[in-house]
Structure formats: C-alpha cells, structure tokens
Amino acid sequence: EPEVTQTPSHQVTQMGQEVILRCVPISNHLYFYWYRQILGQKVEFLVSFYNNEISEKSEIFDDQFSVERPDGSNFTLKIRSTKLEDSAMYFCASSLLAGEGTQYFGPGTRLTVL
Amino acid sequence: KNEVEQSPQNLTAQEGEFITINCSYSVGISALHWLQQHPGGGIVSLFMLSSGKKKHGRLIATINIQEKHSSLHITASHPRDSAVYICAVGHNPTDKLIFGTGTRLQVFP
Numbered sequence: 001e002p003e004v005t006q007t008p009s010h011q012v013t014q015m016g017q018e019v020i021l022r023c024v025p026i027s028n029h030l031y032f033y034w035y036r037q038i039l040g041q042k043v044e045f046l047v048s049f050y051n052n053e054i055s056e057k058s059e060i061f062d063d064q065f066s067v068e069r070p071d072g073s074n075f076t077l078k079i080r081s082t083k084l085e086d087s088a089m090y091f092c093a094s095s096l097l098a099g100e101g102t103q104y105f106g107p108g109t110r111l112t113v114l
Numbered sequence: 115k116n117e118v119e120q121s122p123q124n125l126t127a128q129e130g131e132f133i134t135i136n137c138s139y140s141v142g143i144s145a146l147h148w149l150q151q152h153p154g155g156g157i158v159s160l161f162m163l164s165s166g167k168k169k170h171g172r173l174i175a176t177i178n179i180q181e182k183h184s185s186l187h188i189t190a191s192h193p194r195d196s197a198v199y200i201c202a203v204g205h206n207p208t209d210k211l212i213f214g215t216g217t218r219l220q221v222f223p
Contacts, residue, residue: 042213042214045213055208058210091157102159104159107155108157
C-alpha cells in the first residue's frame with residue numbers, strides 16, 4: 001500500500017541553524033500539508049500546498065518557514081533559523097482530493113532544537 | 115475560527131466494553147476526520163465523513179451536521195485499541211485540518 005515517508009525521523013539542531021525536513025507524498029496525490037505537534041499539545045496546521053504554490057498558511061508559518069516541491073516527488077519544509085520553540089514533531093500529509101479527501105500522514109520527524 | 119472539542123480527554127475501559135468518544139465543532143466544515151495516534155507518534159486516518167455513518171470492523175463513526183457533533187464508537191474493545199483518538203475538521207477549499215486535543219484510551223485485559 002502506498003505511504004507517505006519522511007526523513008529524517010529525528011533531527012537535533014542548534015538554535016539559529018537551518019533545517020530541512022523532507023517528505024515523499026503518495027505519488028498521485030495533489031494536495032500536500034505540513035502539521036506540527038509540540039509535545040503534549042494538539043496537532044496544528046502549518047501550511048497547505050497545491051499546484052506548486054502555497055494555498056493556505058497559518059499564523060505559525062512566518063517568514064522563517066518555507067516549503068518547496070523541488071522535483072515533483074519530494075516536499076520539503078525549511079526552517080531558516082530555528083528557535084527553541086520550534087521543537088516539535090512535524091508531520092507531512094498528502095491527499096488526492098481537497099474538500100472531502102482522506103489525508104495520509106507520514107510517520108513524522110521529531111525536531112529537537114538545543 | 116473553528117473550535118474542536120472532544121470528550122472525554124481520558125478514557126479507561128475493560129476489554130470487551132463499548133466505547134464512545136464525542137467531538138463537537140463550532141463552524142461548518144467540509145468533512146470530519148477521525149484519526150488514531152499511537153504512542154510512537156504516527157497518525158493513521160480512521161474515517162472521513164461528511165454525513166451519516168461509516169463502519170469499519172469494530173469502529174463506527176457518526177456525524178450530525180445540524181448539531182455539529184460526531185461520535186466514534188468502538189465495539190468489543192481490545193487492549194490493542196489503546197491509543198489517542200483525534201477528531202479533526204476540514205475546511206474548504208484547502209481542506210486544512212483543525213484538530214481536537216484527542217482522547218487517550220486505555221483498554222485493560
């Protein structure tokens with residue numbers, strides 16, 4: 001069964017460093033999402049991406065964040081200058097349809113900022 | 115802004131018991147999703163529904179659009195059902211999901 005994959009599974013970085021989290025969505029899916037979950041809190045929407053551009057972003061998704069689909073298969077989330085409060089589990093998701101499409105989640109990348 | 119409330123926050127059951135988890139939301143939605151999150155953190159989609167009722171094995175999900183309420187039922191609960199169950203609502207046009215805080219279920223043998 002097709003699945004969403006994410007790398008790395010765990011990333012440790014120093015405050016102020018740039019990180020890139022990578023996702024490979026399911027191949028025929030058209031809609032892509034990043035969510036994050038701070039330890040002990042609920043999952044929060046960061047950004048949605050369709051047709052090679054951001055379709056919606058949350059207040060969390062400020063200028064430090066960017067997304068890209070560089071080669072038609074990978075979907076990346078970049079954090080330019082990490083802060084301690086960026087420590088969280090980051091989930092990528094993809095769906096074939098929007099509106100009433102099931103979203104398939106990757107296993108997550110745990111980001112720890114020291 | 116949609117608020118998604120789940121109850122209860124924590125639930126303990128004996129194996130075989132019938133489980134109900136409730137979810138309510140404040141604003142109209144495109145669809146409601148029930149998801150399962152295991153201790154390792156991975157999230158699995160259980161149901162997506164916009165009306166009526168869906169059943170998959172021992173799991174049943176219902177939604178009442180007028181009342182902005184959904185329930186997830188587990189029949190004949192089993193210890194392997196122990197997980198966090200999350201309700202999330204989708205909004206057009208991007209279908210971004212707004213998540214509830216989750217219900218932590220523990221089923222004991």
